[in-house]
Amino acid sequence: MRNSAEWIGSLLFAALLLLVAAEERSVQVDRGEPWGRPHVDRDLDRIKADTLRVLVLPDPLTWEKRPKATTGLEWELLERFARQHQLPIKAIAVANRDSMLAMLQDGKGDVLAAQLSDHGWAAHYTSHTRPYRMVARALAHPRREKREGKPAEDSLIVSAWSPFLDHHGKLRQPGKDVRYTVVEQTPEQLLVATATGQVPNLLVSDATARMEAKRLPVVQFSTREGKSVPLVFAVRTNAAQLLHALDTWLASADEQEARLAVISAYDNGLETRGPAQPGKVMAFGTDSISRFDSLFQMHADSMAWDWKLLAAVAFKESRFDTAAVSHMGAGGLMQLMPKTAAGLGVGDSSGVNEHILAAARYLDRLDRIWRKSIPSPAQRLKFVLASYNAGPGHVKDAQRLAKDLGLDPNRWDGQVERAIVMLNRPRYFNSPDARNGYCRCQDTYWYVRDVTGLYAWVSGKKGH
Numbered sequence: 001m002r003n004s005a006e007w008i009g010s011l012l013f014a015a016l017l018l019l020v021a022a023e024e025r026s027v028q029v030d031r032g033e034p035w036g037r038p039h040v041d042r043d044l045d046r047i048k049a050d051t052l053r054v055l056v057l058p059d060p061l062t063w064e065k066r067p068k069a070t071t072g073l074e075w076e077l078l079e080r081f082a083r084q085h086q087l088p089i090k091a092i093a094v095a096n097r098d099s100m101l102a103m104l105q106d107g108k109g110d111v112l113a114a115q116l117s118d119h120g121w122a123a124h125y126t127s128h129t130r131p132y133r134m135v136a137r138a139l140a141h142p143r144r145e146k147r148e149g150k151p152a153e154d155s156l157i158v159s160a161w162s163p164f165l166d167h168h169g170k171l172r173q174p175g176k177d178v179r180y181t182v183v184e185q186t187p188e189q190l191l192v193a194t195a196t197g198q199v200p201n202l203l204v205s206d207a208t209a210r211m212e213a214k215r216l217p218v219v220q221f222s223t224r225e226g227k228s229v230p231l232v233f234a235v236r237t238n239a240a241q242l243l244h245a246l247d248t249w250l251a252s253a254d255e256q257e258a259r260l261a262v263i264s265a266y267d268n269g270l271e272t273r274g275p276a277q278p279g280k281v282m283a284f285g286t287d288s289i290s291r292f293d294s295l296f297q298m299h300a301d302s303m304a305w306d307w308k309l310l311a312a313v314a315f316k317e318s319r320f321d322t323a324a325v326s327h328m329g330a331g332g333l334m335q336l337m338p339k340t341a342a343g344l345g346v347g348d349s350s351g352v353n354e355h356i357l358a359a360a361r362y363l364d365r366l367d368r369i370w371r372k373s374i375p376s377p378a379q380r381l382k383f384v385l386a387s388y389n390a391g392p393g394h395v396k397d398a399q400r401l402a403k404d405l406g407l408d409p410n411r412w413d414g415q416v417e418r419a420i421v422m423l424n425r426p427r428y429f430n431s432p433d434a435r436n437g438y439c440r441c442q443d444t445y446w447y448v449r450d451v452t453g454l455y456a457w458v459s460g461k462k463g464h
Contacts, residue, residue: 035101035125037237042107044085044241051088054078055100055109057161058093058427059188061207061266062113065426067438073207073266074113077132077259078233081249095186097160101125104236111242112234115187115205117163119229124167127237129246131230133263136223137164138209140194140202143220154200156180159187162203163229171203173226192425195219196405196418210267215442218418289458290320292333295353299360309381310360312454313388316447322352334359366392374410382412382448386420389447393436397423400433412448421445 056063056075063072075091082089092109094100101122103109115135118128139156158164158171158180166172169182180203183190187208193199195218204212209221235242249255289311290296296314300307317335318324325331329338332355336346344358366384369392374380386395398420399409405422408415422428423439430437 033098033101033125035098035105037125038105038107038239040105040107040236041238042110042236043239044245047110047242048085048087051090052078052082052111053109054089054091054111054113055094055103056091057100057114057186058095059115059186060211062115063091063093065430073262074115074132074233076262078111078113080255080258080262081246084249084255085245097121097184104234110235110239111246114161115163116232116234117229118232119166119172120163121160121165121167121169122234125237126234127239127243128232128234129243130250131232132250132259133207133231134228135163135205135207135231136228137226138204138206139222139224140191140204140209140212140219141200141222142194142197143218156201156203157190157199158182158203159190160184161186163205163231164203164226172229188425188427191216191219192422192427195422196407197414207267215424216421217442217445218421290314292320292352292356295356299357303360303364305360305363306455306459308458309451309455310356310363312451312458313359313363313385314356315454316451322355336362363388379410379412382452383416385448385451386412386416386444390420390439390441390444391436394423394439394441394444395420397434397436397439398441401428401431404433417445417448 054063054075056072058064059072061073063070063075070091079089081087092103094103094109100109100112100114104112104126112122112126114122116122116128118131122128156178160169160182162182164172165182171178171180171182174180185193187204190199190202191204191208191212194202195216203224204221206223209223212219213221233246235246250259289308292314293307293311296307296310299305300310314320314333317330318333320333322333324333324335326335330336331338332341332346333352334355336344336355336358340362341347341350341355341358344361346354346358350358363384366387367380369387370380370383374383383395386398395416398416401422402409402416402419405419407419410416420439420441421444423434423441428434429439
């Protein structure tokens, strides 16, 4: 009997420990704020009869509305949860923390997806799930050329949404002599401000750094020391069924494997690169750049272009492969789009000579578009090359956006090149000024840099 009593006592003690742990994860605080406690009784059973409403932070790693798709790591993960439980799911974008908490407690949302930590701004008002991933700190600052030196030692800017802040809004483990300022703007808003040069030093997560380094090349990212923190989802403190279902789903071995694959896809955005390296592909001989040199020279002379520029464009476009076809349908040595090629008299049976002539004519046409507004030949060349890559409509959209952002719309370097990469972000490509819509213009940013770099290389390397 004594052994039985001890066994029952042990079970009761273990149950008590579990209860305490659950209480620690489900602290219900009512400090008089409207979001201090739940105002509805809405758990998984009621959600199943309705819709799972997810309050999302507008951010590429949480939720983002893009052409023909809705993306965002946290959103994609919660979609998987909803499918498993056969739940209709709806995203409600909220960019204010107080509003997000108030909507959760009022039952207008059921889950918070905002790259939350288990100790951050929402922790004292909600119950949080087990972690779905870990993130570490990184720094972001506007891209600087080598000649500009190191970034200034300005105060570090931290978004109040950051998972690296505690529930008091203080930076956990800030490090020695680190000065920082916490601001209310969302991480996405601050990242854009960094891209346009308004924020010199921004604290971000390494997940943001990995994703954004490729599609936001006007920002440079560097890692920073500090312990990793868990990212979680949050629910109302009285939604025990929903919390248990989310935890069970996150703990599933199959789901963990799938989740790692989704996370890897978002993390694969990291790209550390410089200008295209032409040395091994260009220069077939000591006195030539390619086997098409004579054609480049003939058609560049007729259009008053430097033939070495045509060679640089051809190398960047096709690596001198006359059969190359891009995923967008551009073809041939100069990678002309079918509609553009047809307008320039190039058809399926046209040869390399016609392709080079058409490209020279197209560059000349683009130069005439920008000649009046961009008097500097060096700057105008970059607008011409950007137009060759993305189309003049997107470049004009970037000019309008540059003006809105306080940048010089008639200068490419450090100005319009910063604006054009924003046209891959919903906040900007959905604006009325973006008349041509979405553009994968991070490619255009590199295109201009690569072609001008190649042009400088061949001009200095070859004695023609």
